[in-house]
Amino acid sequence: MLVPGRIGNESTDEPVLWFSRNQHWEQTAGKACHEAGQPVRRLTMRETYAEGEGLVRYGCDIKRLYAGEVLRRKARITHEDWAALYEAGKLQQAYPAAWCGSVDSMPIDNLVVHVMSERFTWERFEA
Template identity: 75%
Template structure:
């Protein structure tokens, strides 16, 4: 089974040029390690949507279609779930406290996400060998031949 790292079309060129998916910090815990997030959700991970702000404060996450329109499209990278960590193993690898993990889980639930489908890596992953899909204008995932 594949887990997916959902990202925007704006980031495709940078990712392709670097050849890597790189963990990114969320500012949740200065002592922890950044996580490269994936989801076993096979269509879309709601927490991957861009944040919609009002007066500088996040109001909600944009929907898949809104994020697609605002971000030059959507891209996803598929990785075998066996290469990733999930749940408690991921929390420990990221050196994340139980409190921060619980807060992320709760925030995900509020965004209509399914946190039990989350997995990830604290290491960068080369894109060579990953499956790469782009979201078409008819909102269907289409396979890219190669990055």
């Protein structure tokens, strides 16, 4: 199961299982890089791949997800927190309009699974 969770100090009543319509790399998915205990930037896709010993992404039918204002309301995210998430994403060179999500858990056997190859292309994972 993929289970919704909270990110950082996100003040939501409902945790979110985040997805992106960005088919290559969602910039906000990179691990945080810290110096002197403080986050200074997000790792690039290649850096995250190396640090995590690979990358995996899950996909589902977009009709199962909420986006924009509907997602904000479903997750009970305040307008202020939504604006802060949006701005933080833009500062990381993400495209927040591509974000979508669910407040429900999803069994992974109903999802498409891709793994990043050593050639840095997404390949479908077959169990």
